[in-house]
Amino acid sequence: MRLTIQREYLAQSVQDVMKAISSRTAIPILSGIKMVAMEQGVTLTGSDSDISIESFIPAEEDGKMIVEILEPGSIVLPARFFAEIVKKLPQDTVEIEVQASHVVLIRSGKTEFNLNGLDAEEYPRLPQIQEEHVFKLPTDLLKTIIRQTVFAVSMSETRPILTGVNWRVENGELICIATDSHRLALRKAKIEMEHHLSYNVVIPGKSLNELSKILDDTNEAVEIVMTENQVLFKTKHLLFFSRLLDGNYPDTSRLIPTDSQTDVIINAKEFFQAIDRASLLAREGRNNVVKLATLSDNKLEVSCISPEIGKVTEEIQCEAIEGEELKISFSAKYMMDALKALEGTEIKISFTGAMRPFILRxxxxxxxxQLILPVRTY
Amino acid sequence: MRLTIQREYLAQSVQDVMKAISSRTAIPILSGIKMVAMEQGVTLTGSDSDISIESFIPAEEDGKMIVEILEPGSIVLPARFFAEIVKKLPQDTVEIEVQASHVVLIRSGKTEFNLNGLDAEEYPRLPQIQEEHVFKLPTDLLKTIIRQTVFAVSMSETRPILTGVNWRVENGELICIATDSHRLALRKAKIEMEHHLSYNVVIPGKSLNELSKILDDTNEAVEIVMTENQVLFKTKHLLFFSRLLDGNYPDTSRLIPTDSQTDVIINAKEFFQAIDRASLLAREGRNNVVKLATLSDNKLEVSCISPEIGKVTEEIQCEAIEGEELKISFSAKYMMDALKALEGTEIKISFTGAMRPFILRxxxxxxxxQLILPVRTY
Structure with a gap:
């Protein structure tokens, strides 16, 4: 293998595939980046066996020469070193040449690195996915959907299925649900698809977080392919594979109350800031719990007492409060997460009593x- | 005590005195900020007993009302909470009122905090310094001097005196020296002073780092007062006290070679980048050592071999190389620290053989x- 490549394209591609590479891997070759040079361009692959990322650098794009392949071939490079080296090379152009015993010469200007590579034949094969049925989402919408749900997955391996986000496709709609059994986030979106197919899969939260980091903020379509145990996200030059979680996602529909006793319409930003301030003292307690009470004249009171530090109380003027009086306690963190995800200016919070889950929309x-379970303190 | 204060002034002042407050203090009251309200304004104090910082907020500045003192008094507030609360209060104005049992009411808009404070009488007194003799340095020069020396202090408590920077004043000149016995940084500056006095003190590196963070990038003068066991830095609204280190600083003048066998004139930035690249592999070795060798035609070669990862070699074109051929090894980190501190475009490196300290200017x-001791590898 021998080629010349524009450094900035190589650096971007390396940075993308690095997202899949774990510093602690049980399979030594997975600490490397696989590089394959063919006439059409160069393909880089990184994987931790849960997530695999493939990035393609075309030989030419928009009439601009990016890679010159002098001899096709393949090699596995030590990922961490290669990534740092590419970032710090002195010139815009980089020469890469595989020599005897998988030694790779990397040259730029008067700088020469010789890195000990590994045989690309030893690198595990990526999952083969037959792309019969795909659906599409604009990149920016996909990122929003991830942001609005993934924070609510469980961090505990007690119920592994809850560490993922449930993606259901039915009737031309995608429904994403995440819950750690104390709160729940749900987001729906219309999707483009040719055949009306149904899917019900659970994608690891970690995969979605990494995918989100790697995607640009464009509205170009991402193609999504689902199989029994893998999901593939495809953009122009990127393939992102993730394994799916085994098992059935619990039916969460019965958790969501359909009636309500108290409805509050409130400015999300003002409410967020009040909870944030109360949380300064609540964090000192063992569970970061704040109290909320309805007052007269469409006012709410947020409060928190920490016997050692002191107390805080705050009044918030709401747009409307309808229904019964209410005193309720909940986690400040869950409330702030939910308010951040909703990103709306005016929101409606529907309560069904102090001990029942309440919902924000x-x-x-x-x-x-967004659904949150209260905490018993009153 | 009762007062109304502009939030942004209070926040800045709190942030400044927080620099002196340690999260782990043996003296509980030092986890607090002392606040004293007098007719002229408000004084905040933070201290970890090594460093003490006093910040003054005048009642009025440039015709603008900043503090309104309704009742003078004093209190000690829990520092961490108070700092976070002040940052997040909703309005531009904050009311602070000390109530019974040292409870402090903090009100802004519809937000009310009640914090448990402590009696200001219990707060340790700051060192009393008689300001007979001061000298002055522009703030930006003081920050530069600190930056160019403090990185070279010892991190080890084996010889505590080396964890400080030696400041000597003689003949209207300030000489600052730091060494960890593997490298040394020296910086001189002319100073303004009325009386020609001499000082020889050692200021803890940590104090200088904190001082540097707190100073603005202006050229206003900082007044410096030295006593037997304290140094005081004074700006318009800030007093920064630091204890001095006990003991005599070693005489380092005999360490600095006066002759040289090989002189290299080189672009500091290009040299830095070459060392930085070589360091990518050198860091994997136990001591981050790179090799340097003179070549013909005013060229230097920087190289490093890591048996497991690979090797790197790089040629650098110098402005001039004079004297004997040389092969030498040194810590890439020390060289990069020294080159960063010198901040010049063209520098001169003077070597006196492979096993003798060499200097950069x-x-x-x-x-x-800057002086660096080589490492024996050739």
Missing amino acids: PLHTDSML | PLHTDSML
Whole structure:
């Protein structure tokens, strides 16, 4: 293998595939980046066997020469060193040449690195996915959907299925649900698909977080392919594979209350800031719990007492409070996470008593919902 | 005590005195900020008993009302909470009122905090310094001097005196020296002073780092007062006290070679980048050592071999190489620290053989010098 490549394209591609590479891997070759040079361009692959990322650098793009392949071939490079070296090379162009015994010469200007590589034949094969049925989402919408749900997955391996986000496709709609059994995030979106197919899979939260980091903020479509045990996200030059979680996701629909006793319409930002301030003292307690009480004249009171430090109380003027009086306690962190995810200015919070889960939604759409279980303190 | 204060002034002042407050203090009251309200304004104090910082907020500045003192008094507030609360209060104005049992009411808009404070009478007194003799340095020069020396102090408590920077004042000149016995940084500067006095003190590296963080990038003068066991830095609204280290600083003048066998004139930035690249592999070795060798035609070769990862070699074109051929090895980290501190474009490196300390200086000034001990590998 021998080639010349534009450094900035190589650096971007390396940075993308590095997202899949773990510093602690049981399979030594997976600490490397596989590089394959063919006439059309160069393909880089990184994997931790749960996530695999393939990035393609075309020989030419928009009439600009990016890679010159002098001799096709393949090699596995030590990922961490290769990534740092590429970042720090002195010139815009980099020469890469595989020599005897898998030694790789990397030259730029008067700088020469010789890195000990590994045989690309030893690198595990990526999952083969037959792309019969795909559906599409704009990149920016995909990132929003991930952001609005993934924070609610469970961090505990007690119930592994809850560490993933449930993606269901039915009737031309994608429904994403995450819950750690103390709170739940739900987001729906219409999707483009040719055949009306149904899927019900659970994607690891970690995979979605990494995918989100790697995607640009464009509205170009991402193609999504689902199989029994893998999901593939495809953009122009990137393939992102993730394994799916085994098992059935619990039915969460019965958790979501359909009636309500107290409805509050409130400015999300003001409410967030009040909870944030109360949380300064609540964090000192063992569970970061704040109290909320309805007052007269459409006012809410947020409060928190920490016997050692002191106390905080705050009044918030709401747009409307309808229904019964209420005193309720909940985790400040869950509330702040939910308010961040909703990103609306005016939201509606529907309570069904102090001991029942309550839900938050934007005022004018039912495409998303956040649910929080209260904490018993009153 | 009762007062109203502009939040942004209070926040800045709190942030400044927080620099002196340690999260782990043996004296509980030092985890607090002392606040004293007098007719002229408010004084905040933070201290970890090594460093003490006093910040003054005047009642009025440039015709603008900053503090309104309704009742003078004093209190000690829990520092960490108070700092976070002040940052997050909703309005531009904050009311602070000490109530019974040292409870402090903090009100802004509809937000009310009640914090448990402590009696200000219990707070340790700051060192009393008689300001008979001061000298002055522009703030930006003081920050530069600190930056160019403090990185070279010892991190080990084996010889505590080396964890400080030696400041000597003689003949209207300040000479600052730091060494960890593997490398040395020296910086001189002319100072303004009325009486020609001499000082020889050792200021803890940690104090200088904190001082540097707290100073603005202005050229206003900082007044410096030295006593037997304290140094005081004074700016318009800030007093920064640090204890001095006990003991005599070693005489380092005999360490600095006066002759040389090989002189290299080189672009500091190009040299830095070459060392930085070689360091990518050198860091894997136990001591981050790179090799340097003179070549013909005013060229240097930087190289490093890591048996497991690979090797790197790089040629650098120098402005001039004079004297004997040389092969030498040294710590890449020490070289990069020294080159960063010198901040010159062209520098001169003077070697006296492979096993003797070598020195780096900017080409056209002798106000600073960096010395590095080589490592035996050739």
